[in-house]
Amino acid sequence: MDSPVPDAPVRLLGIKDLPACQRLAEDRGWGREDHKWRFLFSVGDVYGIDDGNGELAGTVISTPYGKDVAAISMVLVAKRYERRGLGGRLMRHAMDNTETASLCLTATDYGRPLYERLGFRSVALCTAYTGVAEGLSKRGVSVPAEARDMPAIHELDSEVFGADRSEVVKGLPSFCESFRVVRHGHGIAGFAGAWKNEDRTPVGPVIAQDTETALTLVDEVTPPGPVRLDVDHRHPELIAWAEAHGLRPAFTTTIMEYGAPINGDPSRLYVPIAQALG
Ligand SMILES: CC(C)(COP(=O)(O)OP(=O)(O)OC[C@H]1O[C@@H](n2cnc3c(N)ncnc32)[C@H](O)[C@@H]1OP(=O)(O)O)[C@@H](O)C(=O)NCCC(=O)NCCS
Structure with a gap:
């Protein structure tokens, strides 16, 4: 039988939640990426949903850059809860709590349909x-x-x-x-x-x-x-x-944007810091 979908509110996570974030990432076949997660915790707002059993059911990070752009990353939902609306809930929470004019992210094939439904536009591919x-x-x-x-x-x-x-x-x-x-x-x-x-x-x-x-x-x-x-x-x-x-x-992902067109110059942006940060 399916585990019931966690109904806990989305909450702001702290660095003490890092081990649970890493267990969630491993559940989706991603690495533990300790150095990257720590940097993201230091610059971004990390949100998550508790599963009620001491683990996280999902995460999302919003890293705002002033008033203009925020980078969305680490959109993860535990395999046992997938396709039951948690990804959408996490994304809407991050979007509602980020006050920048635009958002950017790099989407896997799992995430792209969800982001498209939320109004993100594809701007380029990244391999x-x-x-x-x-x-x-x-x-x-x-x-x-x-x-x-x-x-x-x-x-x-x-x-x-x-x-x-x-x-x-x-x-x-x-x-x-x-x-x-x-x-x-x-x-x-x-x-x-x-x-x-x-x-x-x-x-x-x-x-x-x-x-x-x-x-x-x-x-x-x-x-x-x-x-x-x-x-x-x-x-x-x-x-x-x-x-x-x-x-x-x-592997190939899709660079996506939401909101006002970003006033940058992709012709001089050769490689992102990380897909999580643009
Ligand atoms: C991408 C990811 C976060 C999506 O999370 P999710 O919780 O499954 O997302 P949602 O349930 O909100 O939406 C996914 C799909 O389920 C559908 N859905 C939502 N609630 C549903 C329900 N109650 N019944 C049936 N389908 C439902 C949505 O319409 C959506 O449909 P789609 O597959 O046609 O796009 C998840 O698949 C994941 O963690 N993947 C691995 C990591 C990854 O690639 N992350 C993206 C990085 S950019």
Whole structure:
């Protein structure tokens, strides 16, 4: 017999709920992603529904960037409760409690129909390339970012993303294992990071004023060992780079938006920080 659907209200979770979030993620075949969850808890509002037996029935995170955009992530419902309205309840709660003009998210095939019904629009596809990158040139054009680069990083990030992500940007030097910039005159031509997620290193963010700088940064920030590169299909040159360096497509998601059109510049947003943060 089906377990009854939990009727507990959606509540704001705290870091002490992290182990239950991770058990829920594992229930859906996602990893524990400790480093990522902790960063999301530090910058976003994590909501969940208790199942009445000490576990969580579902979660959703809203990370607001000022008044303009919020990133929605970690939309998860325990397998035993799926297709009974909890995903919709969690999403509506996050949407009602987020006051930004727009929302963005990256949808799996499970989530996309739900988001479409809630009014989200598809804007692009994103393919995760994984593997061990071969033939990196490491020319040393970029340098490790320093505190003095942070104002320029913040300025370029806001202009390209279309919202003030200052809290997240401030956290990037410690979240990322490697965080580099290409300096240009008194400012920067671009910046990039790579961060450890379990046994793989996702590359991101990569934000740059032109493709040559972006590809240089990707090359120089990509570490040895298993990596992941989330490529927005609006950047075919990055797909070509991934394939030429031995990475292979693992899965594809859909980048979606809700509300006012986001006033960013996708042509300079090469790789997101993480799908959870845009
Ligand atoms: C995506 C996910 C969160 C959806 O959660 P959910 O609780 O199943 O979502 P809902 O029940 O609100 O809606 C899902 C479907 O069930 C239907 N549904 C809702 N209540 C129902 C009910 N009482 N009876 C029958 N169907 C129902 C909805 O209409 C919807 O239909 P669809 O499959 O045609 O889209 C869940 O499948 C999940 O955790 N997947 C794995 C992780 C994942 O991919 N997350 C998305 C990240 S972007």
